[in-house]
Amino acid sequence: MAASRDQQIEDLFHDALERGPHVLLFADSAIRREVEQLLESYREWSAALPPPSAALPRFGPYQCESILGAGGMGTVYRAHRADGQFQQEVAVKVLRGAFASEGFRERFLNEREILARLNHPGVARLLDGGMTQENQPYLVMELVAGQPMDEYCDARRLDLPSRLALFDQVLDAVDYAHRHLVVHRDIKPGNILVTGGGQAKLLDFGMSKTAEAEDTNTSTRALTPRYASPEQLRAEPVGVASDVYSAAILLFELLTGAHPFGDSSLTRSLEIARGAVSAQPAPSAASEAAALSRGVSLSALRHSLSGDLDVVLRKALEHDPVRRYPSIAQFRADLRCVREGRVVSARPASAGYRAARFVRRHKLPVVLASAAAVAMAAGLIASLWQARIAQRRFAEVRSLARFVVNDWNSELQQLPGSTALQKRSVEKSLEYLDRLAGEAAGDRSLRLELAEGYLRLGNVLGNPFRANLGERGQAEAAYSRGLRILEGLGDAVPVRRLRAELHLQRGGVRSFGGDTESGLVEIRSGVAELKNLSAALPADSSLHLAVALSLEFLARRSAAQGGLIETGFTPAAAALYADATREASIALGTDAARSSALRQLAAIENSQAIQLGSVQPSAALERHRQALAYLDRLPAPEQLNLEVRRLRANILINRGFALGQAGRHAEGIADAQRAGEILEAWLHQDPGNTAARYQLTTVHRTIGLIESYRRRDREAAKAFEAAADLHGQLLQVDPENLNYRYLRSEMLVRAGNSWAAAGDRAGARDRSAEGLRLMAQLAAGPKPNLSAVFGACRWLVETRVAALRDFTRAAHFCRQAKQLTNHSDPDAYAGLAAAEFGIGNRAAAIRELNQAIALLPPAEPGKPVSQQRRDMEAGLRQYQRIP
Amino acid sequence: MSTEGEKITQLLEEWRLGDQSAFDRIAPAVLDHLREVARAYLTRERPGHTLQATALVNEVFLRLIDSQRVRYSSRAHFYAFAAKLMRRILVDSARSGAARKRGSSLERVALAPELAWVDAASEEMLDLDLALAELAGLDPQKVQTLEIRFFLGATSEETADLTGQSRAKVDRDIKFALSWLHRRLRGSFPVKT
Secondary structure (H helix, E strand, O other), X not given: OHHHHHHHHHHHHHHHHHHOHHHHOOOOHHHHHHHHHHHHHHHHHXXXXXXXXXXXXXXXXXXXXXXXXXXXXEEEEEEEEOOOOOOOEEEEEEEOHHHOOHHHXXXXXXXXXXXXXXXXXXXXXXXXXXXXXXXXXEEEEEOOXXXXXXXXXXXXXXXXXXXXXXXXXXXXXXXXXXXXOEEOOOOOHHHEEEEOOOOEEEOOHHHOEEOOOOOOOOOOOOOOOOOOOHHHHOOOOOOHXXXXXXXXXXXXXXXXXXXXXOOOOXXXXXXHHOOOOOOOOOHHHXXXXXXXXXXXXXXXXXXXXXXXXXXXXXXXXXXXXXXXXXXXXHXXXXXXXXXXXXXXOOOOOOHHHHHOOOOOHHHOOOOOXXXXXXXXXXXXXXXXXXXXXXXXXXXXXXXXXXXXXXXHHHHHHOOOOOHHHHHHHHHHHHHHHHHHHHHOOOOHHHHHHHHHHHHHHHHHHHOOOOOOOOOHHHHHHXXXXXXXXXXXOOOOHHHHHHHHHHHHHHHHHHHHOOOHHHHHHHHHHHHHHHHHHHHHOOOOHHHHHHHHHHHHHHHHHHHHOOOOOOOOOOHHHHHHHHHHHHHHHHHHOOOOOHHHHHHHHHHHHHHHHHHHOOOOHHHHHHHHHHHHHHHHOOOHHHHOOHHHHHHHHHHHHHHHHHHHHOOOHHHHHHHHHHHHHHHHHHHHHOOOOHHHHHHHHHHHHHHHHHHHHOOOHHHHHHHHHHHHHHHHHHHHHOOOOHHHHHHHHHHHHHHHHHHHHHOOHHHHHHHHHHHHHHHHHHHOOOOXXXXXXXXXXXXXXXXXXXXXXXXXXXXXXXXXXXXXXXOOOHHHHHHHHHHHHHHOOHXXXXXXXXXXXXXXXXXXXXXXXXXXXXXXXXXXXXXXXXX | OOHHHHHHHHHHHHHHOOOHHXXXXXXXXXXXXXXXXXXXXXXXXXXXXXXXXXXXXXXXXXXXXXXXXXXXXXXXHHHHHHHHHHHHHHHHHHXXXXXXXXXXXXXXXXXXXXXXOXXXXXXXXXXXXXXXHHHHHHOHHHHHHHHHHHHOOOOXXXXXXXXXXXXXXXXXXXXXXXXXXXXXXXXXXXXXX
16 A cells, blocks of 8 residues: 555656646645655756756867757757867757668768868868767868858849859859769758858758769668659669759759749659659749749740750750760850850750650649549540550550559558558559450450559558558458459469469458468468569569568468467467578668568567567567667668558567566556557548557557556556457447457456456446457357457456356366367466366366466576466466365 | 685675675775775865766776676676765765765765755765665665666666666656655655654
8 A cells, every 4th residue: 555655656746747737636635745745846956957958069179059950861050169279150060869870870971071072162161070979970061151042042033144143153063073073962952052242052962972982772862852863763873964953953943933843742753753754844834923033024034944045954854864964064064055145055855756755744734742643644544545546555554553553552651641542542543454454455464463453452451460441351352353363374473473462461361350261371372482482583682571571471370370369489480480580681681672671570570579478578578679679770761661660669569568577567558658659640640540540459458458467457447448449449440350359358358357456346347248248259159269269268267247257158168269279378278277266176277277387488597487477376376275 | 816806796796686784795895996986076176067977986897897807797787886885985975074064055066966955075965875765665776776877977878778777767767766855855844754
């Protein structure tokens, strides 16, 4: 009692600090007085602390004064030299802690090297650089007092000739950098400051890379899509022509006030980069407002943008780098000719080339939102069909539909809140593909695309292991349709791979839905197919990853045996995991697949940790640590990726559970709560996402379990009820899902027990009765769900509502559980022991429990004993004590 | 083969396993080294600086480990020990005749900004020691966290690392424990007996 009072005081103290003193309103008055005194003490000692503003850092002799900006790379401070040597204002750029991954750090050091070599009035000077004690690199640069280039021009209402003259300065600086083998790679208005004296200065060579050290590993690029060249967006090697392109976009904007391709969204830029659409700069985009701020009439502005200037810009904005100006110097020379009225080197594209353009530019729809890409496909099909230009158009439409189904949908998957949109886009595109398939029966590659479309549609519709819409039946049908389309397509690699993938996913959906056996058979066949393929093509790292993924999936689904209750870490599962880890590690060695390999290795560790969680908590904790360590090795931008966040939440939930099992209750709950925050944020963005909602149920379940371990029954009951409510919501979307139904019943029973422990009899009776009724229904059905059988075996004994206890029925379900798990599951024996004991068969109870304990993995010396073993050993003592 | 080193290792192990008297038996062996540290700390000449206790303790102990081949079973264990020893030295010093009286108006010595309300070079250190003992009766883990954080001068992150707790947990515990101690020692309200 005394301990819980102290705990209450401590909790209230923190609550009041975090949420405000109102939390004390309903506290017991003696407790409240103590907390108030503690709070007063807190205010006294903390008031004497130095204000946090004094915390601006100092780097070597440079004391920071204020923050100039914080970007993707880090923070830039205004600072001064504080060692009294001389007075100098500088800008200090330092890598932000959380982004201090190896890749970023390398780039940062790279920038220091590069800048040290550049000395030009148009490039911000590097003055100094060093490392902090925490090994954070920092750069000290000339403090440029100026305005971003576009703002500068508009604020002064510069006319076109003045803008061109200023732009010439920028090209001079970029050309200088190129001649020193440096490509800037991030030319944009914000990176060019113009001083009061009218000097343009190029900043931020963070993206730059010496042209001599060509490196194609660009997975950690942070770029600005609005100004990025198509080859940059395609993650291809980038040369000086990329800077030509970005500079030309900047110039176009400076001249017209608009983006050359009308729309600068990432989706649009990616379409251009993939060649899915063609776009030409349109000077007609210039607006009245733009003309006004350039001191000319709109028609005069448009006129001056046509002719040679238009020709030069088009050449600089060619999507294919080969067709662009090969150097900044040549681009600059032609712009000079324009300014001086001389003949330019660039030639207008031939009439034939223009006629062949995919869509004429004035007719190209402006794509504002990503969803509109679907509408665009529809419009194209209609007009092209009318035109009856069959074959070529057919190919183009198909490539667009394929783009929407495949590439574009992968992009969409990364966007929170996009599940419904994904479904719509895939369905629409499949409609087109289906129609095309009718026109071109016998086209094998088209059938392959169709099958792939169905795979994706299935995933979006109801794959329980991804973000999905919870329509399991429809998903299964989509996978089946995909498999049918593949029939008779032979044994080419892509066909086999797709077939394997469809089998894996359909097997997963089936096993998750409760049809365990056929699901597992199907998963195994998918694994076997992928293994054969990988054996034939050992150099393909994506196949190694696919095999690893399928093995992990198989291990997990076999252990789950149709439900979600893991039945332990069998040697067979351990072998599958080892196999999966080996396959994924092969891919880790290749640049292209490194990130995916890291994610997958984290997933494999996590999956093993789940299996180990209740039986060997300390082994599980090691797996969790390893899993999080893999995720931490991912480049910073990928840490924010949706699937990575989801995986992290998942690991945290599992670790919370393992910690709780190991008796580290508060830490366990803290982990679960962190996971809950990640998921709540996700659901907030994407309310229809059932995968996130499902994961959130496990957060509440975990919290409930740990609270009940530490005998905070009221909190436990509430957590279980929260989980049951969420299961209820999930069942509204997917009423047939046996797992949701079972889990809901279990949460209700547990809530009932916790209410009973907390002394709330009515609550206990209602929840328990409802939960046990649902559970027995599931366990006694024609195709009994294993989780439900286990549940009925356990909870008919362990319900705290005496009137609902039924030892005989419990014993029946426990025997069934033993059979269904091939007499290898300790929980089935322990359940039967409890039931026998309840009936009064003490000898049988002791026998069963001894067998259960013998089936547990041996306790690890020096490590905390698992809750499961502790429970069973306590049970055994109890059975033996009573005569 | 240093028999003294082995002895210290043995005693540390006993202390770790809960034998409080072992602490008193090891302390003399390492006390001289630490006294030097403490003296530098307590007779600090320039005001306005906080002592880098960790750095000094590290140096002394690392020298000790090297010279005597003491095997410390874990880093965390070693630092917990060092922190407790540092506390002991400060208390001994406060007990000696040289210590200032409570509430002296001379330049106060603070263990950390958070503990500025205790003059560590005065008899106030004795009061803090007693209050810590009282808190340890309720929650020994919080006291160990405090010792590492303030007597060793570790940062929150380092404390979290050494005690195997989360950073958030350390910060919360420190907030609460400091408030508890402040209330016990300085609270301007009747203290319950």
